[in-house]
Amino acid sequence: MTIFYSPxxxxxxxxxxxxxxxCTKVLRMKIGDLIEIIDGKGTLYKAKIVLPHHKHTQVDILESCPGFGMSPYRLHLAVAPTKSIDRFEWLVEKAVEIGVWRITPLDCRYxxxxxxxxxxxxxxxxxxAKQSLKAYVPQIDAMTSFEDFMNQSHYKQRFIAHCHQTSKEALHRICKPHRDTVVMIGAEGDFSIEEVAVAEQNGFVSVSLSESRLRTETAGVVATNIVALQLNG
Structure with a gap:
């Protein structure tokens, strides 16, 4: 069944x-057709079209399904956008499909x-969100400086992924289930060693995502998937 978004x-x-x-011009839907609507806040509604119109289609709500497709945890992904906006948008798309609660674009040194x-x-x-059958639409923040983000992170689990040759834990081993979590991913040039130190001073744990060196957008997807698997456990 076709899903629409209406907050x-x-x-x-x-x-x-x-x-x-x-609804009316592309899908050619008519009076009496059944549709599903997400409000972006976590509820899916089953509805029937009562007055199709290309600018303001009216519907009759038949049923509501609170918490539809929502995860039992909150994952906040803070990531430095790639130079190519297409690659960043690909990351955002896949993170939403897997399950993310909030995304903050980071402005870091590199x-x-x-x-x-x-x-x-x-x-x-x-x-x-519509494609992956999720009724919650994740929040997208404005570009946020690294320094400002340090003052906003108050999660039980805080991780910073980087490639520096320092002491790090594997994310899949250290991430505990059923806890709200934030993961930071740096730019193609990584976080600076000073940024890593500041993050650790603010309670972030340095982690590795893979034995391979990953692109920013790949790292974001891998981190989202690892956390989703661990937190759903």
Whole structure:
């Protein structure tokens, strides 16, 4: 069944103009057709089209499913966006499909990109949530400096992944289940050794993700998958 996104569906029972157009002009849906709607806050609604229109399709809510597709944990991924925005958006898409609660783009010492279009990335997130049958749409933050992020991280599990030849734990061995978790991933040039030291002083544990050296977007997906497997255990 086709899934649509409407954050205020309970207030007005009307699909947005973009979703209405897709519903009526692309999918050619008609009165009486059944659809599913996510509100981005964790609830999926089963609904019936009562008035199709290319700008404001009205629906009748038949059933609600709170917590649909939600994970029993919160994973916050903080990652320095790649120079190629396509690679960063690929990472975001896959992280949402696997299961992430929040994504913060980091501006680090060796970052190659210092700005992102949050609206554009949010569209990727919404599409990935719909495709992967998740009713919660992860939060995408504005670009955040490394220093500011240090003051915002208060999770039970805090990890920083890097390639420096220092003492590190394997993430899959140290990550404990059922705990809210944040993982930091650096730019292609990695975190600076000073940034690693600051993170460790703020309670972050240095971890490795693989014996191979991974690209930023690959590291983000690997970290998300490791945490998802461990926290669901």
């Amino acid at each position: 205020n569906i309970l207030e007005n029972s009307v699909l947005s103009e973009e979703e209405s157009y897709h 970052s190659e990109r210092h700005r992102i279009n949050v609206d554009r990335v949010e569209r990727v997130v919404i599409a990935a």
